[in-house]
Amino acid sequence: MARPKPALILSDDERQKLTTWANRPKSTQRLALRARIVLACADETSNKAVASQLGVCAATVGTWRNRFVAQRLDGLVDEPRPGAPRTVTDADIERVVTATLETKPKAATHWSTRGMAQATGMSQSTISRIWRTFELKPHRADTFKLSTDPYFxxxxxxxxxxxxxxxxxxxxxxxxxxxxxxxxxxxxxxxxMTPAQVExxxxxxxxxxxxxxxxxxxxxxxxxxxxxxxxxxxxxxxxxxxxxxxxxxxxxxxxxxxxxxxxxxxxxxxxxxxxxxxxxxxxxxxxxxxxxxxxxxxxxxxxxxxxxxxxxxxxxxxxxxxxxxxxxxxxxxxxxxxxxxxxxxxxxxxxxxxxxxxxxxx
CATH class of the missing domain: 3.30.420.10 (Ribonuclease H-like superfamily/Ribonuclease H)
Incomplete structure (x- = not known):
């Protein structure tokens, strides 16, 4: 006889959250698939039927059915993977962003990645990643002019x-x-113009x-x-x-x-x-x-x-x-x-x- 499957009953809030994960364009494909598996399992007791419906193997369906029953929504999210600890703290990031926005280097009009790296003690690549994350571009400047027309x-x-x-x-x-x-x-x-060469x-x-x-x-x-x-x-x-x-x-x-x-x-x-x-x-x-x-x-x-x-x-x-x-x-x-x-x-x-x-x- 097949082993009995744990009961999978969804609350209204869980069903709404799973539906959002399954349909949201910005969800990762892994999370969206897991959400669809759990939603299907709530309506179908057979892992094989759910696997056939979603185009995955029955073992995958069984894994995420059991994980959800044991840990609910938290069980569908990947656990942090092992790796080296962070060397750049939130305080370091705040310090770089604040310095970029509120200060200028000596004898210069704007910061460069090398100059900021030297001033903060971080690497140039770290400064580049921080600037890209916050869309900071000190090397660029634009122009503007406000009208002084009294009937503006x-x-x-x-x-x-x-x-x-x-x-x-x-x-x-x-x-x-x-x-x-x-x-x-x-x-x-x-x-x-030629291939690999502009006009x-x-x-x-x-x-x-x-x-x-x-x-x-x-x-x-x-x-x-x-x-x-x-x-x-x-x-x-x-x-x-x-x-x-x-x-x-x-x-x-x-x-x-x-x-x-x-x-x-x-x-x-x-x-x-x-x-x-x-x-x-x-x-x-x-x-x-x-x-x-x-x-x-x-x-x-x-x-x-x-x-x-x-x-x-x-x-x-x-x-x-x-x-x-x-x-x-x-x-x-x-x-x-x-x-x-x-x-x-x-x-x-x-x-x-x-x-x-x-x-x-x-």
Missing amino acids: VEKVRDVVGLYLAPPDRAIVLSVDEKSQVQALDRTQPVLP RGTHDYVRHGTTSLVAALDVATGKVIGTCHRRHRHQEFLKFLDHVDATLPREPGVSVHIVLDNYATHKTPAVKRWFVRHPEYHLHFIPTSSSWLNQVERFFAEITEKRIRRGVFKSVHALEQAITEYLAEHNADPKPFAWVADADSILDRIKRVCERTSDSGH
Whole structure:
């Protein structure tokens, strides 16, 4: 006769915990399998039937059935394996993290792994592991600038509200200039990419002149109206406005809302007269030093990365032709940028930055 199996009865809390372990994506595969075995054993007395159902051997089912009956949930977790004791304590880790965040080395702007290892008496690899665990990167730095516009809050709410909830029968355009785009030609031919070798170009270059790309991004559709101009004055901006007005569909009752920055060419008397003659156009100025609020900047980043930065242009005409071709390709299958941040979340984040820097001494 077969040996009698110990009774396996689950409480509601145990069943819920086992179900969580069995289904949670972050559970280890060993723990998830053990949880499924115990859940199946609670409904089936035969180890062979459970083994056939889960694709394991009957001995495995018997092991974890007995372990659970004896130790309950704790019996499913692996016991600590033998090994050398820790040499780096929690206090050591706290000391490294605190020193990284709150101090600087002598005669230097930031810590290195070797410098921190020498200062703390630990190994360089230990410092590296601690920094990776807490995502500390002293060798990297970024930039930021807070706007001092006295109407910052009002302008943020106006522009973000326009992105998230545009008026009925309205076209929202994000307008700006990408000025001083250089036509750069490498001094030697570019070496093409090969297996195990990236594309290579010379570090030096020859300048052949500059152009300015003026663009209007349709926030709803992702289409871009753009023209290139050799100069960057209000006369060129007026020509661009005429081009936009001629390109947009003519439908009665449709208003055009333009988001743009505070550049001087956008506020000259001639430009103001143009908008007076076109009352269907409405201007929304972003705060000063807040180009991130203008969606067309995202398009400028894309065209720079995909077409301009690594391009080789032997003349300004060649550069402008490349920009025109990119615009046509982009508009053949446009995709709008998804703006998801509302005004409150933006202002809360800026508030936190202000609170962090208010006592910095600068």
